[in-house]
């Protein structure tokens with residue numbers, strides 16, 4: 345779904361949710377974002393300013409069959425549900441299937457494991473659809489924000505190497521102010537940093553790919569909590585998580601506008 349004032353907004357932000365099936369707070373946030381944006385445009389001064397300047401391209405559920413599977417059969421499922429070369433095991437980890445260091449030393453080539461990278465870069469139809477869309481919209485896309493859970497982290501490239509990105513300081517600055525805004529509501533604390541050094545090395549992840557093709561403000565949120573409930577975040581935490589995360593996203597959007605990125 346594209347949200348923004350098409351008359352005046354020339355730049356875009358891609359918002360990706362639900363790439364990992366069991367991380368239910370992620371699609372919940374995308375739905376929340378869409379509802380807030382359309383309800384408060386023209387009423388809330390800040391939201392109006394943001395949507396007059398930026399088009400948000402929101403993908404609420406990247407991994408559709410995996411997500412359905414978590415509702416019907418296995419709450420802790422992560423990958424999609426496509427067949428693999430092993431006829432007993434299903435699913436590609438879509439966040440390992442992007443064409444960036446796909447074949448690197450951290451690649452998981454075991455079809456039965458949770459991080460299976462697929463048979464080739466962009467082998468999954470979901471990855472193909474999203475990368476096609478992003479390539480087509482590339483000239484306007486200035487930022488890419490992916491939502492996962494859990495651990496309360498705000499991460500940026502790279503994931504496949506410990507090297508710092510050319511605009512590392514800008515990414516850090518943007519993350520810091522976003523997290524200050526997030527914390528202001530319920531005092532929720534996050535850690536920030538590059539994926540590789542903050543959590544673990546990954547190959548073929550979406551934000552490394554978007555960064556590599558030119559979207560220099562690419563981020564990943566790992567939303568609440570810190571592990572008490574993990575993927576099974578209780579229903580009563582959904583609203584608070586979405587509200588505070590919204591403040592972080594608004595801060596990032598303001599940064600793009602104010603710095604004329």
Ligand SMILES: [Zn+2]
Nearest residue numbers: 364367492493
């Ligand atoms: Zn995830």
